[in-house]
Amino acid sequence: MEPKKHEMPSQAPEVRAHNFNEVALGYSMETAVAEAERCLNCKNQPCVDACPVNISIPEFIGHIKEQDFEGAYKVITRTSSLPAVCGRVCPQETQCESKCTMGIKFEPVGIGRLERFVADWHNENVKADPELPEKNGHKVAVVGSGPSGLTCAGDLAKKGYDVTVYEALHKAGGVLVYGIPEFRLPKTIVAKEVDTLNKLGVTVNTDVVIGKTLTIDELFDMGYEAVFIGSGAGLPNFMHIPGESLKGVYSANEFLTRSNLMKAYLDDPTTPVKKGGNVAVVGGGNVAMDAARTALRLGADNVYIVYRRSMEELPARKEEVEHAEEEGIQFKLLNNPVEIIGYDNPEDKKDPRNGDVTAIRCIRMELGEPDAKGRRRPVPVEGSEFDIPVDTVVIAIGTSPNPLIKNTTKGLEVNEKGGIIVNEYGLTSREGVYAGGDAVTGAATVISAMGAGKTAAAAIDGYLSAK
Numbered sequence: 353m354e355p356k357k358h359e360m361p362s363q364a365p366e367v368r369a370h371n372f373n374e375v376a377l378g379y380s381m382e383t384a385v386a387e388a389e390r391c392l393n394c395k396n397q398p399c400v401d402a403c404p405v406n407i408s409i410p411e412f413i414g415h416i417k418e419q420d421f422e423g424a425y426k427v428i429t430r431t432s433s434l435p436a437v438c439g440r441v442c443p444q445e446t447q448c449e450s451k452c453t454m455g456i457k458f459e460p461v462g463i464g465r466l467e468r469f470v471a472d473w474h475n476e477n478v479k480a481d482p483e484l485p486e487k488n489g490h491k492v493a494v495v496g497s498g499p500s501g502l503t504c505a506g507d508l509a510k511k512g513y514d515v516t517v518y519e520a521l522h523k524a525g526g527v528l529v530y531g532i533p534e535f536r537l538p539k540t541i542v543a544k545e546v547d548t549l550n551k552l553g554v555t556v557n558t559d560v561v562i563g564k565t566l567t568i569d570e571l572f573d574m575g576y577e578a579v580f581i582g583s584g585a586g587l588p589n590f591m592h593i594p595g596e597s598l599k600g601v602y603s604a605n606e607f608l609t610r611s612n613l614m615k616a617y618l619d620d621p622t623t624p625v626k627k628g629g630n631v632a633v634v635g636g637g638n639v640a641m642d643a644a645r646t647a648l649r650l651g652a653d654n655v656y657i658v659y660r661r662s663m664e665e666l667p668a669r670k671e672e673v674e675h676a677e678e679e680g681i682q683f684k685l686l687n688n689p690v691e692i693i694g695y696d697n698p699e700d701k702k703d704p705r706n707g708d709v710t711a712i713r714c715i716r717m718e719l720g721e722p723d724a725k726g727r728r729r730p731v732p733v734e735g736s737e738f739d740i741p742v743d744t745v746v747i748a749i750g751t752s753p754n755p756l757i758k759n760t761t762k763g764l765e766v767n768e769k770g771g772i773i774v775n776e777y778g779l780t781s782r783e784g785v786y787a788g789g790d791a792v793t794g795a796a797t798v799i800s801a802m803g804a805g806k807t808a809a810a811a812i813d814g815y816l817s818a819k
Contacts, residue, residue, distance in 0.1 A: 354457040358387045360465055363695060365678035369648055372534040372617060375675060376440070381419075384469040388416035389453060391461050393468075398451035399463060404803030405432050405503070409448060416466060424475040428467060430537040433506030433549065434802065436475060436541045439468025440800040441532060443669050447561045454591050475544055481551045488512035493576040495562045495757070496508040499748040499798045500789030501582030502549060503805030504812075509552040511813055516576075523613065526584055528610040528798070531639070536672075539612075543758050549780040553781060559648025563756035568764075568785060577819070578784045579811045582805060585790035593632070595692025596747070599650055600626050600709035604635070604643045606750035611646050629743030630654045634689055634711045636661065639795075640748035641672040644681045647746065656740060659687040660717050687714040689732065690737065692745055751795045761785075769794055778808030786812055 356598025361377040365515060365683070368375050379387065385604050391413040399409045408427050415424035425448070428435045444464035452460030494501045497519040505515045505792055525542040546556065558568060562583065571579050571623050588603030590596055602610075607625060610616040614623035618724045631647040633640050636659035644655045659666060662685050677683070693711040717738035719728035765773045765781040771794055772787040774780050780787050 353458075354386070354390055357390070357462040360462075364676075365680070368459075368535065369645075369679040369696070372649055375535050378472055379469045380468075381421075381473075384416055384466060384786065385419060387462050387466060388413045388771075392453055393486060394453050398453065399448040399461075401449045402451040404799045405438075405806055406650050407431050407448075407463050407467070412470065413461070413463075413466060416470065420471055421473045422478060424470045424476075428470060429430055431806070433503050434798075434800070435467055436471035437469055437499070437528060437545055438799055438802070439464050439466075440537050440541070442467075443797055445670065447799065473733050475541075479711050480546060484553055485510055485512045487514060487553075490514065490578075491516075491751060492812060492816075493518060493571045493730050494578045494582060494584040495568075495579065496520075496526055496789075496791070497524040497546070497556060497558075498582055498584050498789060498801065499528065499789075500584075500759050500801035500805035500808075501526065501580065502546070503802040504580045504786075504788070504809045505554045505555055505805075506549050506552065507806055507809035508812060509549065509554045513813075515553070516555045516557060518562055518571075519556060519558045519730070520561045520583075521613065523717055524556045524558060526582075530613040531605070531642070533608065533612055533642050535641065535645070535649070543569070551630065555630075555648045558814045560754070563760040565793060568757065568761045570781075572784070575660075577816055578786065580778075580808050580812065581757060581780070581785065581787040582789045582793055582801070583754065583757055583791045585753045585793075585795045587754045587770070588747065588750045589750045589752060590747055591689060591749065593689060593691055595694055595709070598692055598694040598709050598745075600694075601623070601692060601742045602744070602746050604633075604639045604746050605751060607643055607746045608639070608646060611650065617650060625650065626744045627651045627770070628653065630656070630741060631657045631744040631746065632658050632684075632742045633746045633748055634658045634691075634712075635748030635750075636666045636668055637748065637750075638668045640746075641668045641676050641681075643746045643748050645676055645679060648679060648681065648746070652744075653706070656684050656742070657681060658687050658689060658712065658740070660747075661727065662686055662719065665719075678813045684714070684740065686717045688717050688732065689713065690715050693739060694811075709743055711741050711747055713737055714746055733739075753791045753794065757791075777811035778804060779811060784815070 412427035449460040454691040484664040498636040588605045616625045631652045633644040691713040717730040717735040720731040723729045778786040789801030
């Protein structure tokens, strides 16, 4: 029995730092089978309980051992609508793999890597369309085509529901297309997953902003019997420090959307971003890593992660941090921005808001007592301010749900952070209206959003079946 999981082949750091091709290259068939052999096929299956969508993990790995890769795919897709996505971006190390029995003495089985292999094998080798379910006569609308919306739509379509997804942007996929860079999640993968749902009978209407183009009430007037809101958390948070309105300051949402969806990496893009020079990314989560690594690929000379805690408290996935370090991203830890410095536009020296960024001013921090989440609270060191010369600043400190749907839907209750309030089944304060994912929790993981979409789909099925 191999004590360590098989390494994931990847592009060399000095090569990948200058292109948008996928970093991880995937297991070969031989490596996948060898990694599957490490699975103990536990009777109590703790990995399944730790999976938000309850994939039967030992069962699909068992098929890999027998080189029955399509059988493995069928097991995964019994409960997951997005296997190629989850195999790439799901934080398995804190979920299924964290409960793997092999991990007690050795490294856990590479469950995510095996899921990716199976999905990629299917997409490359199986061309047959999925069987179209018989329609049951009920219509459901899904707001948002991110992971929660696509999961809810897929689960309902498999049960025979007539499902229409309404997406505000011009491409389906939500955060999967605008938020996660190509080098982590190729957009052809997302398009393939959406195409599979289309073949199950799901209709996707893009360029429809629910709350503006149509309201929730109007969807019911159109004949939909239930609505699932999976509109995500697209409203960026800022620090409210001086200089945030200077030219060259972006929210991570804007920066990544311009690059991922609007192709700012092209020589003559229609929606450009500042390229080159020095870039500071404020934050320590996965979005901060994505923004920093994207800035590097866009031609930055130096990219800094500015984070107010230490490496031990960094919330980003370990793999993403390691990749960033290998590519040359510089970590300015235990530092907190207090001001963004800029110079006035020569044409309007009276208004500093028209100026360009020249530096980010930080204060050094030290860790004090633990906060409510158990992380040691950062405390500023008096008189320790210093400047980092930069041309661009990206703020990646989280997002909140957009209030548009709340403001146009009577009786829809939200919490103090703008998240839609739901019960354990995803039901909101409005009959027939369900919600899940970041629209409820605020920014979270893809797999947790998928779990919420799955829960809501089961509840909608129960609700409409009883009518």
